Amino acid sequence: MMEILRTERLRLRTVREEDADFYLELVNDPAFIEHIGDRGLRTLEDARRALREGPLAMHALRGHSLYLVERLEDGAPVGLSGLIKRDSLDDVDIGYAFLPRYRGLGYALEAGHGVVKHARLLGIRRLVAITTPANAASIGLLLKLGLRFERQASLAPSEPPVNVYLADLAALDR
Template identity: 30%
Template sequence: MIIAETDRLIIRQFEQRDIPSIFLLNSIPEVLTYIPGEPMTCVEQAEEIFNEVILSSYEEFGYGRWAVEHKLDNKVIGFCGPKYITEYDEVELGYRYLPDYWGLGLGSEAGRSALEQFQRFGIDEVIAIILLGNKGSENLAQKLGMKHRNRDSFMGHKVNIYHKKL
């Protein structure tokens, strides 16, 4: 299901065919610098994330992380979308992109477009949970109109929490 479309991007629900892209996004150490956990080592791990995390979120909440597909090359280049965070009882806007697409404004393009869709899923405010030192993600959160709320701990890591009412 397509969630939104921009000039350069299609934001849509992940599908079974995207499992190799999920693996790629979770196996490149450079992409995971500020993500807790180890890089994936086999595609079966991505299949498990797809089935047990992504599809479960779609079924339980009606939303979840969305695939970001680049129109020019018909390739899933990342994800951007909501995820309910139990520890905070809030919805997070999460995003991650392949390094070849960094610095092109695609993160803010996808983020703006995704945030415009949140209210149709009953989401009227959002947070971003960003590990300390991740200036790229902090800059993107700020570009999307999010304000620093506080510093906290999440999954055993120090994080900055950004917040926005929609």
């Protein structure tokens, strides 16, 4: 486990295979499935494999990934937030998902601000985010983080279009 950053109430750290139970619950949340997609993960072994092949592999390859967000007060895992490089997008993407019982408490915004600062420290000059057009909560969060609507795009021929948001981090340095 490697701590990536801390905020007032949260620690963001690299995921471990031991986080599989949390990850399995998160990806099977109905809101996750509706707005992000059904990952088809139904067992702890599926979740461990997905963590190995997803965030752990990306962190080893790129030096960033989705991070586990946990509360400082008790270490409870509340969600994921971090930086993803998708083949379908030119720029690094900020991503996040939180368990239902931790939504509406400001954790996503707090973690998101930390991730944006972390991206700047890594030298990332442009940051994008994607969300379904119907996900009002996610759109509101992206706007609070300083991203602005850029366009709609289909990331794959068989997928419906998503909204793409952009922040020019280099312009913020000026």
